Amino acid sequence: MTLDQNDLQTVTTAYAAPEANADRIVLNGEETPINARTAIVLREMRALLPDSHALKSTPILIKSRNSFPTAAGLASSAAGYAAMVTALAGLYKLDFEATKIALSRIARQGSGSATRSLLGGVVAWQMGAREDGSDSQAEQIALESHWPTLEAIVCIASDRKKHVSSTSGMGTSLATSALLAYRASALVPTKFARMRQAIASKNHALVFELTMRDSNQFHATCLDTYPPIFYMTDTSRSVVRLVDELNGNAPPRFAYTFDAGPNAVIFCDAKDTGELLEAVLRRFPPSKAELRADADFLHVRGRTTRTRAQVLDGIAHGAGKADAAAEEGALMYVFHTGIGRGARVLEGDEAAARRLV
């Protein structure tokens, strides 16, 4: 599911820098070295251009800024590489819509997940069949208009940087986990077909059950890795428990999923988001110490915003009784967002207004 750019966004500007000696990247205002993956992306973008293209060998300056924390488990690198190839497509005056799938394959060289972020709505990452991976690319399963009320509460755990980068973790898993091999060859194809069908037929409860079970199974293969990889923490487990409680024995209205980190994304339909948000805030209120440190810090961001003071006030004066299982301070903050469109080239006044200088 591609998240709504109105709530979380990466804005990237690409400049031709003919006077410069080399390509440069400025990320969130800081000069950042060009790593091997980024160099491949830049090279492949140039390879798309005919030899006659005016900018074919011109050095590039890229400026990029996230409206959300970088490297905190919010897929900032997927968003970053998707935005980078999109900005370069704009600079190079490529036909963005016609080139999108090629761009998606290039973005994949920077971050696997970036291949999906070019497109909106619900997107699959097709493994592809070719030995060299050149047909491993994104496929849009559903437009964002197919289920426009699909929303997400992203729970950012109060944890330090994750121990293992998701890319190196997957390599170790492939090399050592017998369960991952079985999952990939015997289970995923069937799961994938069921999920595609459940989305197409808007069987929300089945989409949610498959989401939770697939998240659990992914983390199971991480644990089966040697040495084991742990992305989920005690806080992650508490979120799982809360969602289980909210779902009860009825068809699930809420679904957790965990990427390569401790943060939960909880999906639900917009009609249920209020109930979910209230339950999350009651189970995971900000700690008093956090509140004193910076009372104006937003504890809820995105479509809904609430300061820490508002959250505490809501808990103190809310209708229900206190949550006996409350874990103060376990979440750093919460994002409220929904399904959105994919990357796009900004033009005209909008481009002028948002250009990073």
Added chain:
Amino acid sequence: MTLDQNDLQTVTTAYAAPEANADRIVLNGEETPINARTAIVLREMRALLPDSHALKSTPILIKSRNSFPTAAGLASSAAGYAAMVTALAGLYKLDFEATKIALSRIARQGSGSATRSLLGGVVAWQMGAREDGSDSQAEQIALESHWPTLEAIVCIASDRKKHVSSTSGMGTSLATSALLAYRASALVPTKFARMRQAIASKNHALVFELTMRDSNQFHATCLDTYPPIFYMTDTSRSVVRLVDELNGNAPPRFAYTFDAGPNAVIFCDAKDTGELLEAVLRRFPPSKAELRADADFLHVRGRTTRTRAQVLDGIAHGAGKADAAAEEGALMYVFHTGIGRGARVLEGDEAAARRLV
């Protein structure tokens, strides 16, 4: 691995109580209701007796006491049922050595793991082939004299009672985890054969690697259960990390394993136990608050004992520098034990001295 009774023990006395109306059990000094599983064990023990046996229908009084915490993840129920059938075998004057495998099958009705606890050294639990499970029983893989220097540090996490009992958890896993089905049918038979061979040939590094990988894979199938079962906590993960650090890139000298709970058992050869114990105490020192509450409480028990004050003193004045990753108070205490013999019928002076009255 059966643990040494000198360090952790269950002592059980069985009395004939001809005046009583019904069987009774007193566990750790408290009258305890006879549950369905215990009733089956008592019934099957009586079924072993010929009709002419004087005690065939005599009510029984059982008194049992553990030298270690009950229901804290230390397999107290396995020890308890093994001791119960052993004490009854003594009371009924059965030939204990000749009846041991039959007793092991009966103990299994109380607690699956109890089937192993009758025997000493390294014990396997054979699944068996019969539909009714009657050939699912223990097999001694190695005598305790085969590897007498095999030791264990048991790390008791400072956690509340576990959320899911191990028996009900396994039922949900069987019903919902595709990875468990694959593990049981396709992976375990090969793993088991490798482990048996590694033990026989005293390939310590391979025994340790297989131990860790199998523990991880078991917990992976728990996570693949729906809803997921979490036995390992953040503290468990920290123990895994510490063991990984101690092993480095060399063949492993230490191996963690986790049963259906957060507590780690770390195996090593006796020559390495001192190094391990020091590392565990430095990484997981008792908290200052715990120390103040009860300074004389033993933080290390079993073959080695140390009070909390001794532990803190050792950390403060030890040769090495402080552990930057230390997690104060994460472990409640630590047991030091080793490989031991299985259950036995006490006789003569020893029986008289240890009888529970």
